[in-house]
Amino acid sequence: MVVPATAGQLRENLSDMKIGDYIxxxxxxTISGYIFGGSTNGYTEIPLTGNPLASMPLKYFWYAIKVDKGLLIADRVTSNTITWDWLNxxxxVEGSPRIISETSGVVRCPSGGVIYADANGKKSNADLGLGAFPTINEWDEYIKNGHLGGKVQPNDDNVWHHHNVFSWAKESPAIGTWTTNAGTSLSATNTSRIVRGYESRSDNRGVAFTGSSASQNYIGFRPVFEYKEV
Known part of the structure; x- marks a missing residue:
């Protein structure tokens, strides 16, 4: 089992989790349901770049990391070849209501911004390697820059398994011409959607977009579970 490289603890119950812990x-x-904790006997571990949607096993598992109060993010893409349109x-995309192990919440995509950010945290059409605007987005806050209480190294692929795969984000990009840090010009349209990750590329496309109907084995769904923590 590929356990995320966080100094947090493996927990059995959401109520016991601290920031940086995982479950x-x-x-x-067979029951059309998500479950937290318990034995993984009889379950197939999802590969680090996800499993094709059309061939998902009947029973499978991955890990979720607590990044904030009432917020868990999957340690990997779970299903690839999945389109943003299907998720929507x-x-x-915005949140499918679920009760998981007696906890009510929503399962959704992470937020990832709408365009590049500049050094002042404002919009930039050119990639300066500073993440996305608005700068308060879940990808940059928890994955790219997050320490999770000192339990992880920011942007660590051994935690998030994101350097060789894109994750669909919630947002549509700012329409217009984007310039990557390799100098390539790309045009975002009203059918484009934000993807985050794939930082092993030569042009380090940590913030990118593609068509909402794109179905590729390097783009997938990274589930977030948002719930009310008392």
């Missing part, structure tokens, strides 16, 4: 997150298609039609 087994399972899906059982099934309410996984």
């Amino acid at each position: 087994v997150w399972k899906y059982d298609n 039609s099934n309410k996984f």
Whole structure:
């Protein structure tokens, strides 16, 4: 099992989790339900770059990391070849209501910004390697720059397994011409959607976009679970 490289602890219950801790997150298609914790016997671990949507096993698992109060982010993409349009039609972009192990919340995509950020945290059409605008987005706050209480190294692929795969974000990009740090000009349209990750590319496209109907084995769904923590 590929356990995320956080100094936090593996927990069995959400109520015991501190920031930086992680928990087994399972899906059982025979009951159409998510489950937190418990044994992984009989469950298939999802590869670090996800599993093709069309060939998902009946019972599978990955890990979720607590990044903030009432907020867990998957340590990997779970399903690839999945389109933003499919996620949206099934309410996984903004949030699909779920009760997981007796906890009510929503399963959704992470937020990832709408365009590049400049040194002042404002919009930039050119990639300066400073993440996305608005700078308060979940990808930059927790994955690219997050220490999670000193339990992880920011942008660590051994935690997030994101350097060789894009994750769909919630947002549509700012329409217009974007210039990558390699000097390539790209045009965002009203059918484009934000993807984050894939930082092993030569042009380090940590902030990018593609068509909402794109179905590729290097683009996938990284589930977030947002719940009310008392």
